[in-house]
Amino acid sequence: MAARKLETLCFLLAAAACVLAKPPPNIVFVLADDFGWNDVGYHGSEIRTPNLDLLSARGVRLENYYVQPLCTPSRNQLMTGRYQIHTGLQHEIIWPCQPYCVPLDEKLLPQILMEAGYRTHAVGKWHLGMYQRACLPTHRGFHTFFGYLTGSEDYYSHQRCSFITPLNLSRCALDLRDGEEVAVNFTGQYSTELFTQRATQIITGHTPDEPLFLYVALQAVHAPLQVPKRFIEPYSFIQNEHRRKYAGMVAAMDEAVGNLTLALKDAGLWDNSLLIFSTDNGGQTLSGGNNWPLRGRKWTLWEGGVRGVAFVSGPIIEQPGAVNQELMHISDWLPTIVGLAGASTNGTKPLDGFDMWDTISRGTASPRVELLHNIDPLFMDMSPCPGGDAPEELVQESLRSVGRQVDLRASEFNTSVHAALRFRNWKLLTGYPGCPLWIPPPGGSRMNSSAALKPLMLFDVQNDPEEREEISHQHPELVSFLLKRLQFYQSQAKPVQFPPDDPRCDPGPSGAWGPWQ
Numbered sequence: 001m002a003a004r005k006l007e008t009l010c011f012l013l014a015a016a017a018c019v020l021a022k023p024p025p026n027i028v029f030v031l032a033d034d035f036g037w038n039d040v041g042y043h044g045s046e047i048r049t050p051n052l053d054l055l056s057a058r059g060v061r062l063e064n065y066y067v068q069p070l071c072t073p074s075r076n077q078l079m080t081g082r083y084q085i086h087t088g089l090q091h092e093i094i095w096p097c098q099p100y101c102v103p104l105d106e107k108l109l110p111q112i113l114m115e116a117g118y119r120t121h122a123v124g125k126w127h128l129g130m131y132q133r134a135c136l137p138t139h140r141g142f143h144t145f146f147g148y149l150t151g152s153e154d155y156y157s158h159q160r161c162s163f164i165t166p167l168n169l170s171r172c173a174l175d176l177r178d179g180e181e182v183a184v185n186f187t188g189q190y191s192t193e194l195f196t197q198r199a200t201q202i203i204t205g206h207t208p209d210e211p212l213f214l215y216v217a218l219q220a221v222h223a224p225l226q227v228p229k230r231f232i233e234p235y236s237f238i239q240n241e242h243r244r245k246y247a248g249m250v251a252a253m254d255e256a257v258g259n260l261t262l263a264l265k266d267a268g269l270w271d272n273s274l275l276i277f278s279t280d281n282g283g284q285t286l287s288g289g290n291n292w293p294l295r296g297r298k299w300t301l302w303e304g305g306v307r308g309v310a311f312v313s314g315p316i317i318e319q320p321g322a323v324n325q326e327l328m329h330i331s332d333w334l335p336t337i338v339g340l341a342g343a344s345t346n347g348t349k350p351l352d353g354f355d356m357w358d359t360i361s362r363g364t365a366s367p368r369v370e371l372l373h374n375i376d377p378l379f380m381d382m383s384p385c386p387g388g389d390a391p392e393e394l395v396q397e398s399l400r401s402v403g404r405q406v407d408l409r410a411s412e413f414n415t416s417v418h419a420a421l422r423f424r425n426w427k428l429l430t431g432y433p434g435c436p437l438w439i440p441p442p443g444g445s446r447m448n449s450s451a452a453l454k455p456l457m458l459f460d461v462q463n464d465p466e467e468r469e470e471i472s473h474q475h476p477e478l479v480s481f482l483l484k485r486l487q488f489y490q491s492q493a494k495p496v497q498f499p500p501d502d503p504r505c506d507p508g509p510s511g512a513w514g515p516w517q
């Protein structure tokens with residue numbers, strides 16, 4: 001709507017006035033998958049990312065930026081501007097056979113932009129549910145979609161293998177669609193190149209009289225570790241095979257972002273574009289990723305799971321070249337982008353995100369002082385964590401704290417529950433936060449160390465971003481305040497949605513994953 005109004009205005013006014021009244025910017029949002037803190041060149045990684053380094057150096061690096069520790073939750077918060085507790089998606093991811101999706105009464109970012117006159121496209125990973133057609137991207141605000149609906153597929157065959165519990169069988173089937181149709185012709189094409197090619201075609205074919213919203217949710221650099229040889233060759237110096245392949249995958253992703261930027265320039269769109277780059281969660285150290293020196297990894301509430309690599313780039317930024325240290329969260333993109341689009345958040349449910357544009361573009365103080373990382377009463381860390389699994393003492397201590405709970409008023413937060421809250425420079429963690437190790441890059445000579453876990457831990461993450469010094473005993477009043485805040489959030493949480501597998505999801509030996517209801 002806003003774009004149309006502006007066009008009409010331009011038609012009625014003199015051309016000079018139209019130059020002043022700039023049309024809404026094109027937004028290209030690149031979401032990387034499982035890209036770790038220590039995997040980008042500008043954080044000192046041994047992996048080179050010349051395009052990301054240059055674009056971010058000419059844009060704004062977001063160095064105090066947070067995501068959720070997992071794929072579905074981060075994407076969910078990006079699309080809704082709301083915390084997981086407010087959508088019922090606080091537990092894990094949507095597995096292929098679970099019959100649920102982001103609640104259909106949530107208004108998503110692309111819906112708002114579409115109503116505001118944007119042309120909206122999604123390329124790559126969806127992972128926000130697909131058991132019904134109504135859950136698909138083309139029913140949730142995207143004019144077009146090319147990509148996959150679940151996660152973890154093969155980069156070449158585009159097949160996803162998943163165990164279907166009620167059928168007691170493991171099924172491998174295609175997961176690639178063009179719009180809502182199964183896309184059968186792309187076997188053998190490496191997805192980072194395939195998705196970049198499609199995104200480039202969208203940019204090239206875009207009519208500049210409409211603003212563009214292009215969401216490129218790359219498969220890179222999630223496992224499995226697969227990449228064309230040309231990308232690995234420069235990394236023969238990395239001894240560890242996982243890390244070496246992963247480095248190649250990062251190189252392919254870096255080239256992809258370079259290609260997208262070039263396409264925007266060639267199409268004459270760059271001057272009024274904003275490129276946003278963000279990871280969806282911390283690196284998975286079991287699959288080549290790394291978050292050193294941060295603690296933990298993907299799937300955990302430690303900084304290594306939730307502190308994300310992100311930057312913005314493009315000529316519309318007022319103070320390019322800045323390194324931004326203001327607190328920001330992935331749920332902030334919805335109000336920020338909607339604000340830039342001149343659109344309205346009317347029709348969304350109460351937002352947890354803030355409009356960060358002044359903070360990003362001009363460096364003003366962040367309006368965000370608090371951030372709920374998550375509260376998940378069902379949490380389990382499924383991956384091996386040698387030497388860092390929840391120790392017996394913590395389990396016992398948690399049980400004792402459950403016992404203590406009985407004597408307390410019901411308004412007390414249950415500190416056995418996996419949760420974390422950030423308030424200014426403070427971060428409170430309760431329950432088992434997930435694998436608590438500091439994991440150095442493979443082959444690195446730097447050592448980790450371990451520290452005893454407690455059911456309740458407080459860190460000053462501004463001065464101690466590595467979460468090494470637990471200081472809850474020094475700040476009893478602050479701890480009590482933060483527990484009240486957690487209880488405040490928990491009191492408004494929707495019940496966790498996590499239905500059992502529906503056997504009707506089975507695509508059969510020659511079918512494709514997709515809606516079954």
Ligand SMILES: *[C@@H]1O[C@H](CO)[C@@H](O)[C@H](O)[C@H]1NC(C)=O
Pocket residue numbers: 168
């Ligand atoms: C599942 O299948 C395996 C063999 O594929 C079999 O050994 C096992 O008993 C089955 N489990 C159930 C619960 O049927």
Ligand SMILES: *[C@@H]1O[C@H](CO)[C@@H](O)[C@H](O)[C@H]1NC(C)=O
Pocket residue numbers: 184185
């Ligand atoms: C894709 O496959 C379909 C059906 O197999 C075929 O009709 C079509 O021509 C193919 N398109 C391309 C670009 O190969």
Ligand SMILES: *[C@@H]1O[C@H](CO)[C@@H](O)[C@H](O)[C@H]1NC(C)=O
Pocket residue numbers: 192193194196197252253255256259
């Ligand atoms: C980038 O563009 C070049 C030239 O078109 C192409 O050969 C290459 O495969 C592209 N890279 C990626 C990762 O898409």
Ligand SMILES: *[C@@H]1O[C@H](CO)[C@@H](O)[C@H](O)[C@H]1NC(C)=O
Pocket residue numbers: 344346347
């Ligand atoms: C918000 O949306 C409602 C329903 O579509 C509409 O009646 C109302 O005028 C809108 N408000 C604003 C401020 O746009």
Ligand SMILES: *[C@@H]1O[C@H](CO)[C@@H](O)[C@H](O)[C@H]1NC(C)=O
Pocket residue numbers: 377378402405406414415416417418
């Ligand atoms: C506290 O949370 C733990 C872990 O979710 C749960 O097992 C326990 O029943 C809870 N205790 C109370 C009193 O609700």
Ligand SMILES: CC(=O)N[C@H]1CO[C@H](CO)[C@@H](O)[C@@H]1O
Pocket residue numbers: 386387388437446447448449450
């Ligand atoms: C490389 C290294 O130092 N690894 C250690 C990390 O900490 C765990 C837990 O103390 C040890 O088991 C590892 O050997």
